[in-house]
Amino acid sequence: SLKAVVLVGGAQKGTRFRPLSLKVPKPLFPIAGRPLVEHHIDALCQLRTLSSIILLGFYPAEQFTEFLNDVNARYPVPITYLQETESLGTAGGLLKFESIILAGNPSAVFVLNADICGDLPVADMVEALANHSTAQCLILTTEATRDQSRNFGNVVVDEKGSGRVLHYVDKPTTFVSTSISCGIYLLKPSIWKFLRDQVFNGTIPALWFELDIFPSLATTDGLYALHTTRWWSQTKTAGAALYANRHYLRLYREHHPERLTFSGATIEGDVYVDPTAEVHPSAKIGPNVSIGARAKIGAGVRVRESIILPDCVLEEHSCVLHSVIGWRSVVGTWARVEGTPISPNPNMPFAKLDNKPLFNIDGRLNPSLTILGSDVHVSNEQIILNSVVLPYKDLSASYQNQIIL
Ligand code: GDD
Ligand code: GTP
Numbered sequence: 001s002l003k004a005v006v007l008v009g010g011a012q013k014g015t016r017f018r019p020l021s022l023k024v025p026k027p028l029f030p031i032a033g034r035p036l037v038e039h040h041i042d043a044l045c046q047l048r049t050l051s052s053i054i055l056l057g058f059y060p061a062e063q064f065t066e067f068l069n070d071v072n073a074r075y076p077v078p079i080t081y082l083q084e085t086e087s088l089g090t091a092g093g094l095l096k097f098e099s100i101i102l103a104g105n106p107s108a109v110f111v112l113n114a115d116i117c118g119d120l121p122v123a124d125m126v127e128a129l130a131n132h133s134t135a136q137c138l139i140l141t142t143e144a145t146r147d148q149s150r151n152f153g154n155v156v157v158d159e160k161g162s163g164r165v166l167h168y169v170d171k172p173t174t175f176v177s178t179s180i181s182c183g184i185y186l187l188k189p190s191i192w193k194f195l196r197d198q199v200f201n202g203t204i205p206a207l208w209f210e211l212d213i214f215p216s217l218a219t220t221d222g223l224y225a226l227h228t229t230r231w232w233s234q235t236k237t238a239g240a241a242l243y244a245n246r247h248y249l250r251l252y253r254e255h256h257p258e259r260l261t262f263s264g265a266t267i268e269g270d271v272y273v274d275p276t277a278e279v280h281p282s283a284k285i286g287p288n289v290s291i292g293a294r295a296k297i298g299a300g301v302r303v304r305e306s307i308i309l310p311d312c313v314l315e316e317h318s319c320v321l322h323s324v325i326g327w328r329s330v331v332g333t334w335a336r337v338e339g340t341p342i343s344p345n346p347n348m349p350f351a352k353l354d355n356k357p358l359f360n361i362d363g364r365l366n367p368s369l370t371i372l373g374s375d376v377h378v379s380n381e382q383i384i385l386n387s388v389v390l391p392y393k394d395l396s397a398s399y400q401n402q403i404i405l
Helices: 036-044 062-074 089-096 122-130 191-196 209-217 238-255
Strands: 002-009 050-057 079-083 108-113 116-118 137-143 153-157 165-170 179-187 223-227 232-234 271-273 289-291 302-304 306-308 319-321 323-325 336-338 370-372 383-385
Touching: 002 036, 002 089, 036 050, 036 062, 036 108, 050 089, 062 079, 089 108, 089 191, 089 209, 108 122, 116 179, 116 238, 122 137, 122 179, 122 223, 137 153, 137 209, 153 223, 165 209, 165 223, 191 209, 232 238, 238 271, 238 306, 238 323, 289 302, 302 306, 306 319, 319 323, 323 336, 336 370, 370 383
Parallel strands: 002 050, 002 108, 050 079, 137 223, 271 289, 289 306, 302 319, 306 323, 319 336, 323 370, 336 383
Antiparallel strands: 108 179, 116 232, 137 179, 153 165, 153 179
């Protein structure tokens, strides 16, 4: 059988995702109506021989309890959380919990970074690993631009097309390869021996596949790559969440059209509306909008390219474009909340999203989508443009290009 481990990290991580990661751990942020890691669970559960999924991280376990109860009721394999007492890197936790992860003798174990998204070819990876008898690990790779490649793990593959990895360097300072690691691996259990060899005086140190394992594994015949050209992206920033939302809605259209059947208002393109949301029939929604549980969308409201989180209220004739509206926020009547979309450079083949910082080098805010943290109130008729608003703010004036603390 197969098992899977999703590396969810911990609270020091996901800072670029603020203010949206203040309320829930980033892996639980809803995209297209489902927590980010549920999309990974969804993809992994296509594998018939999968026997369990483990979320591994250093968040307090309570933060995952509700989510685990929910997904365990809906997916066919047990899904559990294992907590590292401190950050052990991408491989240290796998060694610490070796006996649990390898219990039942799985034939192979998936390891996925939680902060990626995409149309993940997990079944193809199982097939590719089986084709390489000496492989101890298979890495999913994709193409990046020359410039962007240095922000990723770089993979140099044998020219003969065998898929064998000759060289692996994580985030190199000079150009190595445009073939980059997607942060998804399929491991043979024999690789745990390699992990154990890294331990010196009995205590498990922080260990990283990217630094401690792959570079040396590439010098043997043990590391292979499978290249994908399907959609793949990181989800480091809040802006990336909106980009991922658009793509996951598109994948629903292809694989789960029943999730996009809402018709109680004028709908354009792909729109997900939670069954418990109330949408006025005169509202116009879409394209690429997700509306969370119990949200209320009033008469004459216009929403496009946005994520509306649970329990929000968009009052009559308000307009929300290219924005994320946090839990329980209220947008008053005739108010307008608008951001600037971000997407990969369309003129550069294989370009990925840039993880732009909030501020550019001259201290000005980079154009961004508008994000309202949780419990924000925008008064009637105000206009909020390209701004990031922290939780619990009451906005009774208009703002643009600001961070409202
Ligand atoms: N359990 C656990 N413990 N998880 C961790 C820890 C840890 O100590 N540290 C990081 N993670 C998780 C993060 O939550 C994330 O899902 C993943 O490991 C990798 O996070 P980063 O360390 O921030 O690396 P990165 O995202 O910049 O780069 C990685 O992913 C790229 C693809 O997105 C590398 O693997 C690159 O090689 C790769 O190209
Ligand atoms: P496209 O923009 O190309 O899709 O054309 P369209 O005719 O479908 O226009 P759309 O409905 O997107 O509205 C255009 C602009 O009008 C939006 O960007 C909003 O600023 C504004 N708008 C449209 N409908 C409403 C509404 O019901 N309420 C409010 N407040 N603004 C609206």
